[in-house]
Amino acid sequence: MNYVSVENVAKSFGERVLFEDISFGINQDQKIGFVAKNGTGKTSLLHIMAGLETPDSGQVVSRKGLTISFLQQEPDLNPDLTVEETIFASDNPIMNTINAYEKALLNMEDTEAYQQAFDAMEAAQAWDFETQYKQILSKLKLDQLDRKVGLLSGGQKKRLALAAMLLEKPDLVILDEPTNHLDLEMIEWLEEYFKRESLTIFMVTHDRYFLENVCNEIVELDHGKLYSYKGNYAYYLENKEARMANEATETAKAKILYKKELDWMRRQPKARTTKSKSRIDDFYEIKERAHQRRNDHEVQLEINMERMGSKILEFHKVGKSFGDLKLLDKFDYVFKTGERVGIIGKNGTGKTTFLNIMTGALQPDAGKVIVGDTVKFGYYTQKGIEIKEGQKVIDVIKSFGDHIPLKKGRTISAGQLLERFLFDRKKQYDFVEKLSGGERKRLYLCTVFIQNPNFLILDEPTNDLDVVTLNVLENFLLDFPGCLVVVSHDRYFMDKIVDHLFVFKGNAQISDFPGNYSDYRAYEGNLNFSNEEDAPAGRAGGFAKAEHLKTTSQKTENESTDSKSWKEKQHTGALTYNEQKEYKKLEREVAQLERDKAKKQEVFLNPDLTPEEIAIHSQELQALIDKKEEKEMRWMELMEKMEG
Incomplete structure (x- = not known):
């Protein structure tokens, strides 16, 4: 059953296009994780779906009678209400029944009012719901029910909004970073709750275990296009890698075909036949495919670390x-x-x-x-970067100097460093207060590493x-x-x-x-x-x-021996603790080498390579293969020891 349809939605801020012509649907019982880079409009899309923002074009169509709850990163709660009043300020009739019963318990002398409240609980079958309501408040550490919302910390407000949302029992929940401000015990409880409850979920979260264990579909916004993966986070990673490798192969083939067709175009006379006009139309399509370029720049982190002494x-x-x-x-x-x-x-x-x-x-x-x-020390605090009114991104980095020292005596300009942290030249002159939450964190990381x-x-x-x-x-x-x-x-x-x-x-x-x-x-x-x-x-x-x-x-x-000996035995046969660390590290290294090998193999698709370049790339490819085989041999040794 379809709950929500997002149809050809677009959103921009001035000249900055977040997304355009976005379409997808949400069906009953789907648990969807939405993945995209910072600054591409994840939160804006959630606000549009929840009806808090209007798209520039397109529409969001919801099934009639559908109840939707939206958990924002910074919830909008009434500061004058208490925690308990906020919980009961719900459209859920069962919550009102429980509220009346709780009040009746405080005045047991009024037996008629108590009996009415008790009968209402029976009629609504609210006893199990009351137990669940108290469990949710307990798990989220919301014990001071008479405390005013205005006196709560940011984390407490987020947990209160989460509790209120869960208790409303909506048909669809939209979540923007639900695990922020939760401790590990709360996160694991929420993860189990979402797994067992019959909820339909659309969420943005950076918590990859949460995506892995809760979601049955991942939707990714990548370079303005939507891609859907019918599985959890591990399935998404595997299939995204395959998709990107396929795209690279198709682009390489298009480049070879484009070069061939370009030669044909240059040889043709001005007079065209119907057949040649059709081929000309195909040529421009091939040209577009051949010139597709992914803007997949990764953050490049590099620091000139001073050597540590013995103390x-x-x-x-x-x-x-x-x-x-x-x-x-x-x-x-x-x-x-x-x-x-x-x-x-x-x-x-x-x-x-x-x-x-x-x-x-x-x-x-x-x-x-x-x-x-x-x-x-380099200290990255929860407070994040201090935002000064009117300060631009480039000014933040220039406060450390126009040129920043790197390894081996090299230097880099403030603008070049920001480009390494994915702030292009245009973005560098944006005001810091206009950055998304993730972009601010990335800029803050830059200021920590620059020192x-x-x-x-x-x-x-x-x-x-x-x-x-x-x-x-x-x-x-x-x-x-x-x-x-x-x-x-x-x-x-x-x-x-x-x-x-x-x-x-x-x-x-x-x-x-x-x-x-x-x-x-x-x-x-x-x-x-x-x-x-x-x-x-x-x-x-x-x-x-x-x-x-x-x-x-x-x-x-x-006690020390007890925990360490467990660590050496747990799921790893006869491996020592250091061998376990080596085993895990080798798994990562082999996977990375496999990716490096695949990238190097793609280089040979370039038809313009000279014989000298082919020889150099062949040597580099063989070096990768040898290194990979060496690490695989060691990994196999540890595997055999573990299984023995």
Whole structure:
């Protein structure tokens, strides 16, 4: 059953065309992830679908009687209402019935009113809904029901809007970055909720595990065209790569044919036959295909990192509290060269406070933090870039200098650096306040890397970044030789780049876990399953569990051995922890080499190659093949050891 049809929709801002002639449909029970680069109009399209913006042309047609709820990045809530009043300010009649019953419970002396409220609950079969309503509020940590919306943080407002949307039980939900401002436990709960509920979903999210586990279709807006993939995120990646390879092959063939037809055109006399006129028409079509060019520039990240000394960063019995809230207590840790730490935990357990103490922005109450003389921090905060009225993109970078030093004594102009971060010459003279959320984050990344840090601290770096930029950032961080500390709710991102975790459990309890996020959840799930009779299948919830993990502030040899020995055994046979890391790295490297080989093979489709160029490319291709085979052999060795 068709719910919504988007028909030939277009949207521009001045001379800037976001999209034009966009058409697609949403059917009942579809869960669609919408993927596009930052600045191509994802949020604008969602606003048009939700009726908050008007397209320049085209229309959105909804099925009669369809209820639609839209979760915006910055929800528009009444600041004068309380949390509870916001929840009950819904068109859902069951919510009104529950509200009346809750009020009747407060005045049990009025037995007639209570009986009426009770009977209404029975008639509406609202008891299960009440249980669900309380569960949703609990999972999203909305416990202060009498608190005014105007006093809530941005994250609390987003969670409140999400709770209200889920409780409205709409036919279609439209979501703009639903996982922003949720901690990992909330994200996993929401993921399971969407998987089991019979909801129709159209969403934009940077969370690739969320796309993988929730969506049954991916729709991509790429260079003004829509492409639909009937599967999850992994299916989309595989088939997009195949589509792009096919497009490159077809363009190469068209170029060869174009050259042949161009010679024919030049030889023809002025008088044309009907047959030759038809061939001439075909020629112009071939010419258009041959000159198609993808503007697929990737962000190019390069820094001139200063060499680190032997002393990097040390915590000695560090303590920090805010009133009765204790966040750190006698915390000890010595960072080593190349350290790659992920930080996870519930909101309010002290993650950002910890980062601020690292950089000296906040002083500890007790203990000391020693920073090595050669350490140069690059700190990417949640606040993002400071927007100054009337400031242009180019001015932000020029504040660091007209020319920026790179590796090996080279320099680059401010404009050239911005081009590497996907800001073309025209975009560089846009006002910063007019940039999309993702474009601002990309500009902020540029300002962090331009200072050439050797110790990167990233606090929620993935929010609002598109999938393409995320992949480039991840590949850069994999090769980054300095130290890296990341706070992120992006599980895919954490799994790819960190080697171990600091798990903030609250009340100054910090566990050092030897593995990435998925390793930790699998370990935690094993503990829950063995210790709890009613443990659910699959993921088990809660950062408060797995209490015998090694605690950094109270280290014991047995606890440390327990978590590390699990890490070495989990799903990897006889592989050691370092071999597991090597195995995962080899998988990535082999896949990249396969892509490099395919690109190099496409070079030979060029008919204008000279014999010398063919010889050079042949040598480079053979080098790629040899390197790939070498890594595949090592990967096979580890595979055999694992299975043995």
